[in-house]
Amino acid sequence: MAGMEISIPSEQFTKIKEPELMPEEALEEKGEDDGVCRVKGCLSPGELEAQCAYEALQARVLEGGQELVLVPAEESEKHILPLQTARFSEDVALQDIGWLTPQHQEGVQLVVQQAGSGLQPLLWLGEGSQQSLHQCIAVSIQDEVYLLQDVQATQVHVLQEDAASASGDGKFVVSLAENTGLVKFDKGQEGQLPAAGGLGERTEEQLFLMEARPGDGGRDEIVLTISNVNVGEQEDKPAPDQAHVEKANSPQNQKKAKGVKRTFRCDVCRFTCTRISSFNRHVKIHSNEKPHMCHLCLKAFRTVTLLRNHVNTHTGTRPYKCGDCNMAFVTSGELVRHRRYKHTHEKPFKCSMCKYASVEASKLKRHVRSHTGERPFQCSLCSYASKDTYKLKRHMRTHSGEKPYECHVCHARFTQSGTMKMHVLQKHSENVPKHQCPHCATIIARKSDLRVHLRNLHTYQATEMKCHYCSAVFHERYALSQHQKTHKNEKRFKCEHCSYACKQERHMTVHTWTHTGEKPFACLSCNKCFRQKQLLNVHVKKYHDANFIPTVYECPQCGKGFSRWTNMRRHSGKCDPGRDKSATSGKGPRMKKRQPAIPKEAGKEDEAAAEEASTVKGEQCLGEMVPVDPGETAAGGEDLDEDLTCEMILSMMDKL
DNA sequence: GGTTTAAACGCCCTCTGCTGGAGCAAT
């Protein structure tokens, strides 16, 4: 059999037989669990042996049957490997499908699956064979590809819609319309299959079974079974765990007996290949031979294409234009990458530790460092180490003091562009976005500061926070502060017997004594009792302290002395200097403070009381001339004049 | 031998979040 052409009538198949082979599902499933590897678009059988000899590959049909994914079943860097896409052109030969040549045509989906328990699947129909598929577009290898010697049988399911029948000498023709049930190729027919070259030489003992049968759900399918496969010169093939490359740096080693697949291994590096042309080209990379020089920057390149790409970077020539936007690129690779970033959002590199996926392998590598904590880039001036070069470079500005970013408005300079951007936004922009706290009315300019606000004021505190004015406790600072504000200017304590009200309970206690007549502060010298301690203190100083000097406020007009500034002011308003020759200033009211009438300690006994007193008796505080005993007025009853008249003070002064 | 493709390295950017000092008002 020189070759075969599968011809399938139209309206036979519309879908891939098995639902699990649907593209998205298949891809998603494998993306989660297995890695994917990119396989070059066109591999010869030998190359595949050399490079993927023991990789179990799995191909799956992608969307529209136009993409092929190869998945290594045993691959440690699974998620790092990229997606494989292979495309098939019209009239592609079966062996090309098997080796995933980048040609395709829409119409047929060819599925290779395991034929039965213990049987290994395979899609490999010898190089040079003439079998071809009309309107073949994609191949999905459901299970794995193994070496031929491991293959017992394989079923190939060809599911096709609107496939034209084809025939020809030595070609394999299958028509589902015939519903043949089983097309069997015995050894006599095998010769018509892979005919020449590569595997064609190995197919002498291959047995092909082609079966056309009704599929599930009433859909027809063609089943191609390859069984009892024995490859010629198999003894030349290495065992799976052995390197089967040929030492071939010297010409005498570059050839072997005809029909034996050769591989070439570089002496300098670990490169191997099966083509002499590839090998020879590879050898050149070790010679540093770069004959093509850029006339603009004198940089040299090995090939004209490399030079051309390089020159394009000088000239700005960008031949690869994106069809979905206005971007254009120097190389096709840039365009592909751009499309993945911006349009297809294909991210083949998946992190095995989280859901992160990236377009580029280097990004995944960088991301993985966030899991491992690896910091390969050490600062030479401090202990800082970075996970990538840019962060280290940015960090170095902290040592150099460089501030490369300047505000175009105020010319302030910044170390990072983001900092400058925030500066411009907050300082020089209108309609600056604000962030409203969800728990209070606070509006904060920056989100990060709102976070601080929430942390400081709205976070639950395990330890109770007590109100300064009452017994209430809170676990949130904001609630506490709001509560304490309710105490401000609040006179919560109201007298039951009169209209008196005050802020503090102790003031009310003292006030109550005015109704009960209680005077708990007794003078130890004369047993006189007082309702307030401060009054007792004044009494003791006035009558029992020989060193006591009372404060006297002189009238600026007449010079008359008063014990209280208010009394003196009241007097001075009516004072006629003409009637009192002692008045000398004649320049308006003048006050003279001789000595505090009340000891400071009394005033400092309770700051809250002092604050209240300063409010209630604000007039008395004018000029800071008279220290006021808070308790004196808070109690609302007693007055110094009850005990100390002006005349008494003057009398005492005279005695002194 | 030219072209294509994949990979690698590098650079720069944005967004995000944390930190600590400054300024201000309240206490």
Added chain:
DNA sequence: AATTGCTCCAGCAGAGGGCGTTTAAACC
């Protein structure tokens, strides 16, 4: 006047996106 609490602000680093460029290998 000192202290405290809060917001503003710049500095700084973490993470990730996107692109420029070069190179090796495969493909044709």
